[in-house]
Amino acid sequence: YSNKRRPFPLPPGPRGLPIIGNLLDIPKSRSWIVYRDWARKYGDIMCISALGQHIVIVSSVATARDILEKRAAIYSDRMVVPMYNLMQWEWFLPVTRWGEDWRRTRRALDRGLRPSAVTQYRPAVTAKVHTFLRALRTKPDAFREHIEFLQASIIMSITYGYDVTGHDDQYLRVANDMSKLGSRTILPGAVLYNDLPILGYLPEFLPGMGFKALARTGLALGIEARDAPMRWVQEAVKNGTAAPSLTRESIRELEEDPEADHVQGLRDIAAASGSLFAAGADTTVSAMAVFFLAMALFPDVQQRARAEVDAATGRERLPNYDDRADLPYVDAMIQEILRWHTVLSLGLPHAALEDDVYEGYFIPKGSLIMTNTWAMMHDPKVYPDPDAFNPARYVTADGQFTEDPAVNANFGFGRRICPGRHLVDSTLYLVVVSVLAAFEVRGAPGTPAEGAFTDALVSHPEEFACAIVPRDYVSEALVAGGA
Numbered sequence: 001y002s003n004k005r006r007p008f009p010l011p012p013g014p015r016g017l018p019i020i021g022n023l024l025d026i027p028k029s030r031s032w033i034v035y036r037d038w039a040r041k042y043g044d045i046m047c048i049s050a051l052g053q054h055i056v057i058v059s060s061v062a063t064a065r066d067i068l069e070k071r072a073a074i075y076s077d078r079m080v081v082p083m084y085n086l087m088q089w090e091w092f093l094p095v096t097r098w099g100e101d102w103r104r105t106r107r108a109l110d111r112g113l114r115p116s117a118v119t120q121y122r123p124a125v126t127a128k129v130h131t132f133l134r135a136l137r138t139k140p141d142a143f144r145e146h147i148e149f150l151q152a153s154i155i156m157s158i159t160y161g162y163d164v165t166g167h168d169d170q171y172l173r174v175a176n177d178m179s180k181l182g183s184r185t186i187l188p189g190a191v192l193y194n195d196l197p198i199l200g201y202l203p204e205f206l207p208g209m210g211f212k213a214l215a216r217t218g219l220a221l222g223i224e225a226r227d228a229p230m231r232w233v234q235e236a237v238k239n240g241t242a243a244p245s246l247t248r249e250s251i252r253e254l255e256e257d258p259e260a261d262h263v264q265g266l267r268d269i270a271a272a273s274g275s276l277f278a279a280g281a282d283t284t285v286s287a288m289a290v291f292f293l294a295m296a297l298f299p300d301v302q303q304r305a306r307a308e309v310d311a312a313t314g315r316e317r318l319p320n321y322d323d324r325a326d327l328p329y330v331d332a333m334i335q336e337i338l339r340w341h342t343v344l345s346l347g348l349p350h351a352a353l354e355d356d357v358y359e360g361y362f363i364p365k366g367s368l369i370m371t372n373t374w375a376m377m378h379d380p381k382v383y384p385d386p387d388a389f390n391p392a393r394y395v396t397a398d399g400q401f402t403e404d405p406a407v408n409a410n411f412g413f414g415r416r417i418c419p420g421r422h423l424v425d426s427t428l429y430l431v432v433v434s435v436l437a438a439f440e441v442r443g444a445p446g447t448p449a450e451g452a453f454t455d456a457l458v459s460h461p462e463e464f465a466c467a468i469v470p471r472d473y474v475s476e477a478l479v480a481g482g483a
């Protein structure tokens, strides 16, 4: 696509060098801030390129919706991650290319994670959260570990009906390993092979070829993470002992469908269920850690939310899902948790299946579309004083919660939007209200003066300390009773 042959110009952006394009301009850290600064100069839609790969960066919710939602038929593909292909992880839904395989797997997940299905998981989530409160009571300093274990047990429970036995649980270990290997190898530059797939043709004894052995490990790990818990559920279904779960429901529906291809159907269920841990554990853990950080940094917010929770329960029991209608400030707080710190600051890129023209700009087939969610959530024109954690921005003068649909940008756009978003809302709600009812979260030596976050695809609050203290004898009794 030389400039002369293009019918329309590419979106504006910093000028690149011949062949390598903007490779040297691509920021090595906190790229969302640099891209926000570029957007101030070039606008809501801009384009950079690196070694011939066009990357379109979108910085407003409206433009992202125009492109990724209204033109979803063009923009629902994913980029190729060479290392994932080498590990044969194409079944892992967040990277599955557009097509029939993606459609079938996605359908299973949308069914199993829609709001009515998530409602059925409430008893399981509640039991896990109460166990979490007791762990927090016993060892408050290990709150991060407890959050990780909580989310892992929730996902394994709703996905497979499986109760994780402890930190060294066999299925949990494999799922965690897959998740870690996945985040270590997904980004360009993370593994040499991602940038130079041609290296795959070279023999393994040469220096720099370590990725080949890693890929073999990844292949075995992926198969184990996807198939072992699935086999466990199939066995339990056969024995009539399977607890309710997304996988059990999917198997039941498959068995009731006389038209279905059962071999393919079981493969699809394994892929759908097997995608949930790596996609949904680390991400939700970050949002929960953000809650603790915000509570340590903004005691007034904590106090107001707690007063609301206490008024709803009379402190006679732990809060539950039925209380939610009486907790507008808590609803606002959950929304603010997602806005204040964007877990995936640049979303997950979509890829264009064909050439397109948007507002007079040419977007070539194969372009990656990256959404700067951080910039969208920290635009001072939309969110005054954007670095302040302030749930009141969504509360009306008469105390009503106003939903801000823009905050949903945290879960992406269009057909690839996060299927786990309703589950996130449900678990985050119960964690927030339960912790507020039981503990006071205070700043401590080691609490930063302001939010600081890691620079990774899935970004977490940097390690921080806070004091998590039981409120009084009433809360002690509630935690011990777990009811």
Ligand code: HEM
Binding pocket: 093, 094, 095, 096, 106, 109, 155, 275, 276, 279, 280, 281, 283, 284, 287, 343, 344, 347, 348, 349, 350, 410, 411, 412, 413, 414, 415, 416, 417, 418, 419, 420, 421, 423, 424
């Ligand atoms: C705070 C927590 C979470 C955040 C911020 C988050 C965010 C995202 C984002 C931005 C995407 C990409 C959307 C796009 O391409 O437009 C995504 C995809 C995905 N998420 Fe989440 N997510 C979270 C939790 C979860 C949970 C709990 C699950 C499952 C239980 C989950 C499962 C998935 C899957 C399977 C995909 C891939 C969808 C596809 O490519 O079709 N996520 N998520």
